[in-house]
Amino acid sequence: MRSFSGRQVLSDISLTVPQGHITCLLGPSGCGKSTLLRLIAGVDRPDGGRIELNGEPIADDGIFVQPENRHIGFMFQDYALFPHLSVRDNLAFGLKHLDRAARAQRIDEIAGRIGITALLPRFPHSLSGGEQQRVALARALAPQPGILLMDEPFSNLDRGLRERVRRDTTELLHQLGTTAIIVTHDPEEALAIGDMIVLMRDGKIEQQGTPFDIYDRPRSAYAAEFMGPCNRLVGIWRHGEIETPIGRFAGTLDLPEGSPALACIRPQALSVEADGAGISARIVSKTFIGESEQIEVSVHPLFKPLRMHSHERIPMGVGEKVSLRLNGAQIHIFEDGALPLAASEGVRAGPPRS
Template sequence: MLANPATALELDHVSRHFDGRAVLSDISLSIPAGKITCLLGQSGCGKSTLLRIISGVDRPDPGGRVLVGGTEVAGPGRFVEPEDRRIGFMFQDYALFPHLSVADNLAFGLRHLSRPERRERVAKVVERIGLGHLLDRYPHSLSGGEQQRVALARALAPRPSILLMDEPFSNLDQGLRERVRRETVDILRETGTTAIMVTHDPQEALAVGDMIVLMRAGRIEQVGTPFEIYDRPCSAYAAEFMGPCNRLTGLWSQGRIETPIGAFRADLDMPDGALALACIRPQALSIGPDGQGISARVMAKTFTGESEQIDIMVHPLAQTLRMHSHVRIPMGIGDKVSLQLNGAQVHVFPEEPGTDDPLDQS
């Protein structure tokens, strides 16, 4: 097979079973070179297992293949050891050696090079990431952000063809997490590194990924750019995982779903009379003075700083609808209002009874 220079990694029908239970089921995927790909999904969906198979720490079931740069590194009758794959791994806890200085941590994976080559390689990565003032320090004396930067530098020093990152920002506080994440993404883009990052946070995947691979119960649910996967989800599961939704069940009739708050068109191949599901983003809803839309009542308001979260009741719905507003709403709890909708933020799917909740992390 000839290597496609635009493709850094290919997974071909990769599955993995443990004790008879399928953790991964028939995963086929191409990872673009020089881009950041996020493996996204709830706990237990198989994303970390997939990362271990890519790295060579684990093997796929017989029949599955892993190709790096067009070369098979795992498949029928072939297995390349992790150290020979040119794949870097950045662990969730950073895994810095506590007894080694920062300089020695950075040089640890370069023992195959001569001493002058090691010094040159460390100097370049130190300059790139800005670690010169930390070289004589030890991991225990570093802040969380500094440890993360050292771990990134150590992973990049051997110049891997692919960098794997398993929840790399989860140990950082929120404010620090966002800053370090931006710095890391900037470095990866400047160096043209092909990176695969595991995360359970859809907002993080949307902010970081050039491509998102949404996983569900060991399978790929959807692959796309952040805009594609958020604006055009392939299923109710994908829509709800990528952001909050109000769920409304209705009847499908003549190319649209009929709900108590209106009818919404969609391109679905369904018979008239079938049940359909409308997933309505909170930002699709707005309210105004009573008498200018669908009659509703304000049931709750929660101020979150950047926006206000408002729960409204519309007859005959049994549950409230939730909306987000970045504009201060003068109406108070109990006031009658009029509900208005932006149909562009409504996603319609066939009804799937018993669908698992994407927000259930148990």
């Protein structure tokens, strides 16, 4: 647990990080993920609870192991390289316990693994963003920590560079068998690099599991919508299905008959074809985004258009009537009210037609 000025920032956190894997703490700003990282690192103290490393307590009642004695590496969002030290001396900073020969050997070894040997004589101000990121990673890994903590390590990089550095970093951590916890607010990034994802909300864990668990089997509308865009349709729960204006969809809810329920429909669950059989709809917008088209279609009696993604070129233009089809693969059913409407960009529907 952790509170600031009487406000509970973390509560009811129960988490086991698998050894040799990458765990992503995911969530919006202010959800507590960076605070949790700081508690693990020891740069902040919990108000209650217990933190263990390899089965030994490092924070508990009457126990608090100082950060320098936890054998934990920490890579900051801004990299925090010492500007007055060369890259070699930055890497040497955490190796003062080694003699000179062992220190030099370790620096050369980690620099070679990360591919920064040519940068060792240079100073941080002369490095690009990607080079600074790799130096910061090397400095964090040089002492061979038992666990590596990384706070938004790729957020300062441009998109193309970020994807390449992220891929290289992930491959290196897996090659080294490093146990890592990475904080990110980007669900796409978490899905790409995490062996396990811990989705946080308001200081608590909303859901944790593999990327496939979180994306394919979300346990709440919050989880479904955070991991990717959804169309939201409110309907009525009857006979194990939700009835909506565009069809009935089976679920596993334990709700009284006639209760309101919520269907979260991913854009890729929708497709359109020439007007004919299917649900009558009309294209209201088409946006070309390179690898796919984002299309919005209006369907009576929905108050807002449905959004779909297509990797095929749709010949029908804006204003044309089409038939809407659903593949059913990416439709998630929840109790209505699982997520406040103010947090949604989806669809509110009228009552089902008889």
